[in-house]
Amino acid sequence: MWRRPTFERFQVELLGHFKYQTANQLRGCSAAMNHEAPTTLHWAYQAQSEPPDIAIFHSAEWHAHKGGVGRLRTLTLTEGDTTIAQLSLRELHIPGLFKRWVLQGEPHADGVPPDHEAALRSLHRFAVAERVDLLSCTFNMARWAEDATRAVCPDGTVESFGTYLMDLSVGLEGIEAGMRSNYRRSLKKARSATPRFTDAVGTQEFTELLASSYSHTGRSLPFGHAYFDELLRRPQVPTICVGIYGDDDRLEAAGVVVYDSSRGYYLHGAARRDGLHGAAILLQCELMRHLIDRGVSTYDLGGARLETTDKRLAGIAAFKRRFGGRYEAVGRFEWAISSRGRFFTNVLKKNLNRVEARLKPSR
Numbered sequence: 371m372w373r374r375p376t377f378e379r380f381q382v383e384l385l386g387h388f389k390y391q392t393a394n395q396l397r398g399c400s401a402a403m404n405h406e407a408p409t410t411l412h413w414a415y416q417a418q419s420e421p422p423d424i425a426i427f428h429s430a431e432w433h434a435h436k437g438g439v440g441r442l443r444t445l446t447l448t449e450g451d452t453t454i455a456q457l458s459l460r461e462l463h464i465p466g467l468f469k470r471w472v473l474q475g476e477p478h479a480d481g482v483p484p485d486h487e488a489a490l491r492s493l494h495r496f497a498v499a500e501r502v503d504l505l506s507c508t509f510n511m512a513r514w515a516e517d518a519t520r521a522v523c524p525d526g527t528v529e530s531f532g533t534y535l536m537d538l539s540v541g542l543e544g545i546e547a548g549m550r551s552n553y554r555r556s557l558k559k560a561r562s563a564t565p566r567f568t569d570a571v572g573t574q575e576f577t578e579l580l581a582s583s584y585s586h587t588g589r590s591l592p593f594g595h596a597y598f599d600e601l602l603r604r605p606q607v608p609t610i611c612v613g614i615y616g617d618d619d620r621l622e623a624a625g626v627v628v629y630d631s632s633r634g635y636y637l638h639g640a641a642r643r644d645g646l647h648g649a650a651i652l653l654q655c656e657l658m659r660h661l662i663d664r665g666v667s668t669y670d671l672g673g674a675r676l677e678t679t680d681k682r683l684a685g686i687a688a689f690k691r692r693f694g695g696r697y698e699a700v701g702r703f704e705w706a707i708s709s710r711g712r713f714f715t716n717v718l719k720k721n722l723n724r725v726e727a728r729l730k731p732s733r
Contacts, residue, residue, distance in 0.1 A: 376644055426630040427458075427475040427511050431606035440472065447477075447492045455479050455489035468714060472499060472505040474512045476700075479560050483598035486518035494522065494707065503711030508702050510673045511635055519701030527701045534695035536669040537636075545658060553651050560648030563616070566674035567656060571624045573598040579621055583640035587682050598638075605683070608632070610660045614653055616646050623649040627657050627669075634661040636672035654693065671695065 426432055440460035447454040455477030462470040477489035497505050507514060508529075519528045536545060546554060573595040581591040602609055610627040623646070625639025636657065641650035658669050674687035676697075691697075706712040 376398065383438075399654075403548040426607065426628055426635070427509075429606065431604055433630075435556075440470070442474075443494070445496075447489060448490060448699040453479065454492050457489070457493070461553040468504075469500070469502045470506060471502050472509075473512060473514075474504070474509055475512045475546050479694050484486060486555055487521050488517040490514070490518055490522045494705075497707055501708070503706065503708045504714060505705040505707055506703070508704065511670075512702065513670075513698065513700050514700040514702075516699040519703050523703045524703050526701050527617045527705045529704075530699070531673065531675060533673050534671045534690045534693065535698050536671065536693060537667070538658060538669055538694040539667050542655065542662060545656065545694070550692040550694070551652075556648030557651050557655065558648075560646055564613040564645060564648055565622060565649070565652070566619075568613040568615065569611060569660070571611055571621065573602070575621050576624050579642065580622055580638065580640045582642070586643065588720060598626070612645045612653060612656045612660065614641075614646070614649055614656070620645070620647040623653040625653050625657055627661065627665050628662065629661060632666070633668045633670050634658075634666045635670045649674075650689070669695075680681065 387673055414725055440462035442458065443461055444456065444458045446456050456479065457477045458474040460472045460474065462468075462472065477484040477486060477493075494505070507519075510531075513533070516528070516530065516532070538545070546557065549557075576598060577591060577593075577595040584591045601607065602611060608629050608675075610629065612625055613621055614623040616622045618641075623639070624643035626637045627634045628637050629635065634657070636654075638651060639650075639657075640652060646652075654671075671690040671693070674690050674697075675683045676687055678687070704715065706715040
């Protein structure tokens, strides 16, 4: 029977100190890693740290809500006396067969912007030493800089991804002034209908709205109302929930944002296709207004693919682009760093994902 991992506060040193002259002395280190390495590498490997207020997706409380396969780890990469970065991952380990690390977000560092390339190189060295077979980062909210991932990961392992960032420091009027003109007209029309706004939405009606939106693309909703009930009850995962109701008291649009001290992230949302004109645009403006009121400086619209032949994904990217935000290119990757990892990636990937899906707790 699957059991949700517990998150006792403890720290365990796994590797101690590694002494070597160059990175090539680590087994499996690729030619791409042929660069001078410090004589001493020291990685602290811990089960949990205090949730950093600059990165909500690294917090244990978020992962306790999200669930997933494997053991949650918070990893501190330290070389010599310098801490390069911290990050979190889930470790899926089948002893003697396979080990996979699934990154849960980008690297972060206390008080300074992290060097993504240095963090990824250090992480790779550690993963090789720990006999990891597959290093994955496919989480939509992970923000690894694309140039760093392409500089470090082998060709063919990185998928172009990105997101649009709204600068909330200019205020809502400044944001609306930077939108496409047709968005401003739609926003004006939606407001003229005097819809009712709420900061609480029934999870049942919210999931029904989301399910309807998913069904238009031939997909089913991957979670139920219990998922939202649990999310909104977690005080250590700050959330904003906005609902927009029409004259007949029908839910026209609703969305959920999670946020930390630096960013708000658009997590889930939908608007009725046959409902209030401009409701989807109005929803985003209301979410941004709440973030501004809380002093959050940046709104992350939750991911976009610019290079895609999928009409649905292209439409989502176009919708987000027209708000006028800055595009941030990020890289998602699936990196097999051992021969065993390459075998699982090339031959058994679909079966592996199916097994992991079955191991997940039902909601």
